Amino acid sequence: EAGVAQSPRYKIIEKRQSVxxxxxxxxxxxxxxxxxxxxxxxxxxxxxxxxxxxxxxxQLPKDRFSAERLKGVDSTLKxxxxxxxxxxxxxxxxxxxxxxxxxxxxxxxxxxxxxx
Amino acid sequence: SQELEQSPQSLIVQEGKNLTINCTSSKTxxxxxxxxxxxxxxxxxxxxxxxxxxxxxxxxxxxxLDEKKQQSSLHITASQPSHAGIYLCGADKTGANxxxxxxxxxxxxxP
Numbered sequence: 001e002a003g004v005a006q007s008p009r010y011k012i013i014e015k016r017q018s019v020x021x022x023x024x025x026x027x028x029x030x031x032x033x034x035x036x037x038x039x040x041x042x043x044x045x046x047x048x049x050x051x052x053x054x055x056x057x058x059q060l061p062k063d064r065f066s067a068e069r070l071k072g073v074d075s076t077l078k079x080x081x082x083x084x085x086x087x088x089x090x091x092x093x094x095x096x097x098x099x100x101x102x103x104x105x106x107x108x109x110x111x112x113x114x115x116x
Numbered sequence: 117s118q119e120l121e122q123s124p125q126s127l128i129v130q131e132g133k134n135l136t137i138n139c140t141s142s143k144t145x146x147x148x149x150x151x152x153x154x155x156x157x158x159x160x161x162x163x164x165x166x167x168x169x170x171x172x173x174x175x176x177x178x179x180x181l182d183e184k185k186q187q188s189s190l191h192i193t194a195s196q197p198s199h200a201g202i203y204l205c206g207a208d209k210t211g212a213n214x215x216x217x218x219x220x221x222x223x224x225x226x227p
Contacts, residue, residue, distance in 0.1 A: 040219070043159070044217070045214050048212070105149065
């Protein structure tokens with residue numbers, strides 16, 4: 001079974017530029033998450049989708065961050081304009097809603113962003 | 117204030133030694149997850165605990181959740197260099213199946 005796919009793995013941009021990250025969850029997983037992990041800290045939830053609906057985006061800085069999952073499968077996270085403090089690893093994760101597999105959350109390898 | 121405390125923050129052990137990492141919440145949790153992360157990589161799922169008093173084992177790693185579902189421990193028996201990495205506990209606080217993470221424990225195993 002293929003895992004959570006993310007791209008690009010690495011990105012360096014200048015402040016005030018924009019960047020987009022893509023995620024393809026494990027096949028059949030209805031729930032998709034984006035987390036931000038700053039160096040030395042634990043991951044912080046940015047947004048949670050159930051199919052193409054938003055479950056929780058309370059910690060998403062909506063003035064510069066946006067995310068979509070239009071068809072309920074893959075997702076894109078965008079940052080515009082980027083700030084220095086956005087330098088972090090952006091982790092995508094997914095989980096199933098099937099009763100037997102519910103709750104196990106699987107993570108991708110992350111997209112590393114450096115803002116200079 | 118940190119809602120999910122992990123201790124210790126870092127740990128250096130000799131290969132073959134046993135070790136324990138703790139994760140404590142001030143509130144009762146719906147679920148507690150343990151992940152391992154190596155530098156530059158994503159989080160590898162280890163174990164999920166949902167019931168008070170639950171204990172799970174996989175190879176040389178055992179995780180327990182206390183009866184109140186507020187404290188968990190991860191125990192590694194006879195540590196190996198392959199166990200080195202950052203161990204993260206993540207908690208489901210609301211039942212919405214999203215996780216709040218601790219700051220992690222960095223484990224170094226000296227051959």
